[in-house]
Amino acid sequence: MSDLNTSSPRRRRRSMLLGAVALAALAGAGTVANLTLAPPPAAHAQGTTSPAAPVVVPGQASFADLVDKVKPAVVSVRVKIAVDEQDDGPSLQQFGFPPGSPFEEFFRRFGAPDQRQQGPGRRGAPRRFGEAQGSGFFISEDGYIVTNNHVVEKSTEVEVRTDDGKTLDAKVIGTDPRTDIALLKVDAKGPYPFVPFAATLPRVGDWVLAVGNPFGLGGTVTAGIVSARGRDIGAGPYDDFLQIDASVNKGNSGGPAFDLAGNVVGVNTAIASPSGGSVGIAFAIPAETVQKVVGEIRDHGTVRRGFLGVQIQPVTQDIASSLGLDKAEGAIVARVESGSPADKAGIKTGDAITAVNGKTVKDARELSREIAGFNPDTTVKLDVWRDGKQRAIEVKLTALPDDPQSASAGEENEGGSLGLRLAPAGSVGGAGKEGVVVVGVEPNSVADERGFKTGDVIIEVSGQKVESPADVRKAVAAVRKEGKKAVLFRVQAQEGTRFIALPIGN
Structure with a gap:
């Protein structure tokens, strides 16, 4: 595996070994007397009934009591995937050619003689399947589970294994490739142990705990801190990852990152690694984003997003100076799509959008996330800088064109x-x-x-x-x-x- 800086977007995405956050070990941390962990914020997620109680760890720094609380809600996710039907036919060696022969490329491209006669995927060949593994966690007592989209996107069957060893069939309720979130539901009746989402983002430097299924081992717990927030790693149009100094490995995708009160602060989805193994740079989807996506999937079967209809770019310092703006913030409109909500509202090329409903937007990426966070048919007020003056323009959003529910999809x-x-x-x-x-x-x-x-x-x-x-x-x-x-x-x-x-x- 390579790091995130591969040339192809496909390869770059594959190079991010997908997994849950395994937090840095506490070796050398020493002991801390009478350590009291912070009380949890109020629960803020669908399907939760009460937040986890604060955990007091006497004597020394240990996460054992916290692990006892959250570990039963974390599951291993195993999926069955249909492999493209391809009968390899006779091998190169069967025709008397050694590995590395000049004919190897010929056979790879055109196949052995009997392959060319019958063709790959010939009628009557048995269907082939592969397996993939990831992690997930219950968010409600009636059996809803959150995991990553890339864990289940090509699945034909999904099953989960709980912490107490039970294997349960599950179905995919819906997915959102843009944020890499999927919602599952187990068939068997509960109640199931579940965990709530955190109401606020963790601060840089806060402890986080993760439970996941690295390499299919299941039930693995690790700890570390939040290294940064708001990371854009090129995984999707709405990147806003938490970065954690976590040990992340294959099979941990979709697992939760917890704060010290047992609330989920993020869903672990990727790492940056030049070697394919953990180097302490991992990325988690923030709980706020996960809640919105899961709520949309659960209530509507898909994720509805607002659409403005402009092409934008960041306001650089030079652009800010040329426009007369005090700060290099917001997004400048490079093009307005004909007939779009922005066009109908009077947005023009060259306008600098600086705020949405009174909330300042720092750059083009943040504006995109803000607009996508609104449901279609929502009217928003944009602060627009034009001709050296600030003005407010109301825009009624429509559905994002790529949205399956959009008439323009x-x-x-x-x-x-x-x-x-x-x-x-x-x-x-x-x-x-x-x-x-x-x-x-x-x-x-x-x-x-x-x-x-x-x-x-x-x-x-x-x-x-x-x-x-x-x-x-x-x-x-x-x-x-x-x-x-x-x-x-x-x-x-x-x-x-x-x-x-x-x-x-x-």
């Missing part, structure tokens, strides 16, 4: 179902005047898997030049109508011009 979305958000190249600074620029790539989408990146410029689709998102939609629709299984893009990327073939549904 699927074929109406600018990238179709491929996971691309597009804009004319001439409307984006630095992109040139020809082609269509990629202004966003949906995490885990077909485009993401094939290596599309924000900033790529699409020059041709299926041999036809394109100048607008509508041209791309039209070209993709034409290829689909012809019954083809993939569409070919010619793309100008940072590393040069290349072709990318994207599979399309019919």
Whole structure:
């Protein structure tokens, strides 16, 4: 495994060995007399009835009493995954060629003779399955469980193993790839031990405790501190991770990070590592984000997000000076999408959005998170800096176009179902005047898997030049109508011009 700085978004995401926070060992910490752990904040989550009671640890620093309280609520998650049917057929060695032979690449690409005759996935071949493991935790006594989306996203069967050794079947209620959260529900009736979410974010330096399932071992407890907050690791459009100096390993994905009162402060999802093992840099999704996502999935079956309809970039010090702003804060509007809520409300290119409902936004990423946090049809007040003056503009949000409930999802979305958000190249600074620029790539989408990146410029689709998102939609629709299984893009990327073939549904 490599670290987060791999060149491909797909490889970068895979390089983050997904797991729960294993907190730094207390070796050399010495003893602390009469240590009293802070009382818990008020419970703030659906499905909870009361917060965990504060734990008093006499004599020396120990988390044993706290572990006794929270460990029964943590489970191991095991999923069955259908593997793409592929019969490897005879091996290279069976044809008399040693490993490393020049024919190895030929056989890898085209298969052995009997493979070429029958083809991969030939009729009658048995279906193959693989297994994956992760962690999770009960959030209600009636059996709702939180874990990571990447743990269950390709599952055909899900089962959980509780701390007391019981194995229970579970079903996926819903998932949110943008935040990597999934909600499960066990079939068997409870009650089940559960843990509440923390009402507030931990401070940098606060202790955190984790229980997880590293390498399938189950029930592993570790401790450490919060190293930083608000981390953007490129995992998704709404990154806002807690960073913890935790030992995180494969199989810990979806496990909880607790404060000293037994409240969940985060769901552990990734690490940064040049070697594939823990180096003490782990990332957890904050409890506040998890609560919102889980509540939406539980109540509506999907996550509804507000949509403003602007392309934005951070306000740098130079931009702030040119606009007459005192601080380099907020987001400047680079483009307003025609017919969008922002367009209807009178937002213009060059406006600097500095606050939402009176809350200051520090940068473009924070503005995106704030807007996405509102439900569609919500009216918000934006503080906008224009022509040297501050003004308030009310905007009625609609549903995010990529949202499955949005009327503009699927074929109406600018990238179709491929996971691309597009804009004319001439409307984006630095992109040139020809082609269509990629202004966003949906995490885990077909485009993401094939290596599309924000900033790529699409020059041709299926041999036809394109100048607008509508041209791309039209070209993709034409290829689909012809019954083809993939569409070919010619793309100008940072590393040069290349072709990318994207599979399309019919």
